[in-house]
Amino acid sequence: MSTRSTLQKLQTELRARLARAARERFGIALDDIAIEVPPRVALGDLAFPVAFELARRIKQATGEKRAPRQIAEELRPALEDVASVRRVEVAGAGYLNVFFDRAALLVTLSAETPFSERTEADDRPKRIVEHTNINPNKAAHIGHLRNAVLGDAFVRILRAAGERVEVQNYIDNTGVQVADTVVGFIHLERMTLPDVRALDQSLPPDRPFDYYCWDLYARVGLFYRNGDPDAPEDADKLRLRAEVLHAIEAGGNDVAELAEYVSMRIVECHLKTMQRLGIEYDVLPRESEILHLRFWERAFERLKQAGVVRYETEGRNAGCWVMPTDLHKGTEEHEADKILVRSNGTVTYAGKDIAYQLWKLGLLGLDFYYKPFHTYPNGHIAWVTTSDAREHDPSAPKFGGGATVYNVIDARQSYTQEVVRRAVAALAPEAGERASIHLAYEMVALSPAACAELGIELSDEDRARPFIEMSGRKGLGVKADDLINRLEANARREVEARHADLAEEEKLKAAHQIAVGALRYFLLKWTRNSVIAFDFKEALSFDGETGPYCQYAAVRAGSIFRKLDAGKRARAEELVRRAAEDEQAAEALRRVFDGEAGDELWALVMLAARLEETTAQAAAMEEPAHLAKYAFQLAKTFNLFYHRHRIISEEDETRQAALIAIAELARNRLGAALATLGIEVPERM
């Protein structure tokens, strides 16, 4: 099945005709013909600035100066005899503006299924999207939410565009952060594994294990600094961390067992938090397996063979294996080379990431063992890796081996990501340069107002800054579940005010959908490279450019069809269908779109028709915000339409049929756009 929409096919057809005309009339081969949307619908549905380009190319080729308008006139006949084209105008300095046959196109569009509702093909190359990747030692905060929501929306966008996608969530269960929380349990709380289990059991639902660890982790941060947040870390205290870290890496001891319990319990908490937002994973690769299954050793051999790494015998990196880079010039303060293996023989983060990236691309020649970790309500299973062959479940899907790997990681790690990419590229040029994509995004920081609300005291210096960076180590941040809870409570109040008669269950469901809509839209409306200065008032708002605004438009559209008489609706749909064959019916339909009001109606149709194109663009540009902006614009345009035109009470049958078709189109495409963003439309709100 084709994944291209009516509009996209039409554009391809028009491009081909222009290319042929340019070749035949001017002997010029145009490889990429730009298509624009005119600023106003009265100027047409599509605009081709192709005459400007041709004027330049003709001058280059022959020295002859031709007026763009004249060139456009010569090209015009090539577009005029296309079936869906009503007329073509030459406008401005030489634009070719195409006007569609509105009645014919409305009929076609009404019969079309938006591609986000189609099923994906299994034979397509696999895209791997890795996101979330939260250190499993404390509750998730809103910065982690940006990562997860961005990654999940991108997954949905790729799937909507027909791609096959695998979702991975990397678990760094052997890192410093987990060690810190374990240090807290052992040295601050004086607890053993049974104690921690008992504590976990005793915690209330509103302050679960990840919340407890959030506070504990902050206390450990203070502990290392002997109680003074501004003091340097105490070397003796840091030794405790090193001991714990070493024990975790070695495995097979009490400390490692405690770390295993803590980290996997936190992973469960994170999965639960993400599930609230509709975010699911296919597989959870763990760092412990990267170590135990010797992924690095294999990668290291490859890198040595390829001559990518060098053993340093002198200088300050003596005894280390380094990868030379020209990413920046070396200075006295900063080496240009990146250390992959320390002088004590242990591998750095970048090294482990290279091995993992090679596995994701199917280039390592090793694999994990897998066992089920979590089953979602829909039956979907999130698998986790294991290094124990006896635990392996043979029914596990084949993971890894992606044709493209997208790593959703914040922009602060761009340098390391580039090192990884280059190392992979040195072994497999194509895989490194084209298949390894760092989907970078800027951080979520706190606005000064948000800090004030959290009771955080700011220095004068900080107050002058536009935003304040969050810090898990300092316990400075907004916990994800806290924010979701507040959103749900607020939404619940709003629903209550409007629909007091609904069953409690219905109210809660709607409140949840609205809260998720608000949060997901809030995190997606910014482009990736924009820093979000988190503000409670803004994040908790349901008015203006928000998820609930978009949902509201869809709910209103839905209520039209709930109240519209079924027979009337069927007759209207039949009337539109008839316009496909019956010229008289088509002419009647066309008249609805005449005049100024007709332009306004048509503008909504054209906007709704651009769903597939916009989704494909968001996928190609790797920017979910484009789709979010589109959904908002569509909702806004629909709200105006809704305000201006009464559908149920419309007495002219043809006009009503057109209005119904337009409303249905808008409702359908808006719902599809929101679904792709992971936002559901409530029944009532």
Added chain:
RNA sequence: GCACCCGUAGCUCAGUUGGAUAGAGCGUCUGACUUCGAAUCAGAAGGCCGCAGGUUCGAGUCCUGCCGGGUGCACCA
């Protein structure tokens, strides 16, 4: 020092391969519920697109320099 990102309305941000009169939201002011739902809609005010050059028929968008802000450049992850 070097690398990357950013600078657009009072504030927060969009602006698709360079295209027609630079757009939203919030905030401010004015108006619209006897209505398919006012979580809405309409209108007004608000812009040397950081500065200076350059390329082009055409620059918010591309190039160079400068100014201002952010992030990174660990034998941390």
